[in-house]
Amino acid sequence: MMEKVLGVIIEYNPFHNGHLYHLEKAKELTGCKYVVGVMSGNYVQRGEPAIINKWARTEIALNNGVDLVIELPTVYATQSAEGFAKGAVNILANTGIVTHLVFGSEKGDINSLKAIAQKLLDLEQKGMIKEILKKGISYSEGLKQLLNDEEILKGSNNILAIEYLKEILRKKLPINVDTIKRFNNNYNDPILPQNEIAVASATALRPLIKNNNPTIKKYIPNSSYQILINTLNKQQIPASLDQMSEFFYHLLLREGTEGLKELARVEVGLENRIFQKAIESSNISELIGLVRSKRFAKSRISRIILHFILKLNEELLLESNEYPGNYLRILGCSPEGLNLLKSLKSNCNVPYSLNYNKLLKEFNNGTVEKRQLLFENSATNIYSKFFYKKFTLGLEYTQNAVILT
Incomplete structure (x- = not known):
């Protein structure tokens, strides 16, 4: 290059x-x-x-x-x-x-x-x-x-x-x-700045999006705003973890603390705390508020709950960390990015593709890369089920990479 x-x-x-x-x-x-x-x-x-x-x-x-x-x-x-x-x-x-x-x-x-x-x-x-x-x-x-x-x-x-x-x-x-x-x-500042430099954290902006507040126009570039609004008008609703609450509670009641024990980063006793506080709460945000402490940060509890919903077990997570970055799933490129794609042919150290199915065929069954890709498909199906206005199964196989011309 x-x-x-x-x-x-x-x-x-x-x-x-x-x-x-x-x-x-x-x-x-x-x-x-x-x-x-x-x-x-x-x-x-x-x-x-x-x-x-x-x-x-x-x-x-x-x-x-x-x-x-x-x-x-x-x-x-x-x-x-x-x-x-x-x-x-x-x-x-x-x-x-x-x-x-x-x-x-x-x-x-x-x-x-x-x-x-x-x-x-x-x-x-x-x-x-x-x-x-x-x-x-x-x-x-x-x-x-x-x-x-x-x-x-x-x-x-x-x-x-x-x-x-x-x-x-x-x-x-x-x-x-x-x-x-x-x-x-x-990064986590929930306050919207009121000075002439219109830079707010993503944490402060997400509630504006969820409430369809036009104030957000001040804080994001116009092209970003247009794509954001088009996506929410035509394709999906603003996603949040709370919208998965009913599904999470169903899984938790069915699998109990044993399902939580299969996850990484769940130390002994934490699974019981989560299960007990789930009984006392009505949604995921309330549950996180009850479980969090100086020892258990909000983001940590949130990740555990999400991993439980997605069924990301300890084995896949730990093995992935042993062999990180062993494929490149390309989601899109600009006209200038086409030059980068050409350079990947002679410089890239791992399999890469703009096509999910093609990349999937690069790996044998049972390899960590294949399991990561199959997990990605499952996670996207769950995302589509909860947040797309029309649930579409298998988006990983059918959604084209974004190519700007």
Whole structure:
């Protein structure tokens, strides 16, 4: 590949002015001509369904400066920061064409983040991280104790940034990294800013979308708004985990605590707490509020509930983390992205395709890659059942990649 290629790790749930700022600044910072985005599919890292489907979000990304969109499989997209980063970084590396990675962070200082990532790697190799986690505390709480730094781990983007850097350092990947400081608000900030810079967090914007509030126009680019509204008018309703409550309670009553025990990250006793609080609650949001504590973060409980609904068991999750990023599911490309597709032919290290069925045939039955792809189909069927106005079975097989001309 003769040109420098920027990699970004994205969810765009929804795409807003802050995302556009990040893309433009990242290209300016690196001098990259092309952008490859690794994007969460129909489910996101918070442990929730994406507010609109992955193909609509792909179209939005392509209309706002991303040239090639590659799916981050649900098995990685719905993990904590470590698993999320492991999947995303290895996908970027396995393209063979991405030369730079730029991510947002509250810290905004790449050298400080690198130093922290290296320190954690050293502690990991000494087995100290495993030892502290045996005490039953959360991963983020464990990091706070090891680093003795409360501030660095307050920001969700700082934590992700450190995990991206750990994976790059661990595998000595040939990717140049930099960061752009987040401004105006934090990732989970529910407050809409009232100043002249119309940048709000995705957390603040999702309620506007669900309530059809026209104020959202101020905070997202026009092309993003039009695709968002068209999708919600014609194809689906705004997705939320609460809409899956009845199904979740049905599964929980049928499978009991044994079904929860099959999931990764469910330590002894947590399954009983979830089951007991489910009896006391009427929907998933209420349940999460009853279960969460200093030890069990909201996002962790949400991911466990989503994994239970999707039937993402511990075996597939752990094996996926051993062999991350071993295929590229391409969701779409821009006219400029066609050049990137040509470059993949001679540079990509793993099978790739714009066609789900073709990619599926690349792998033998029983392989982790085949099981990931089959799981993706199941997860998309569930998404379609709950959030499409007209349920369509097998969208993975029939939905074409988004190609802008």
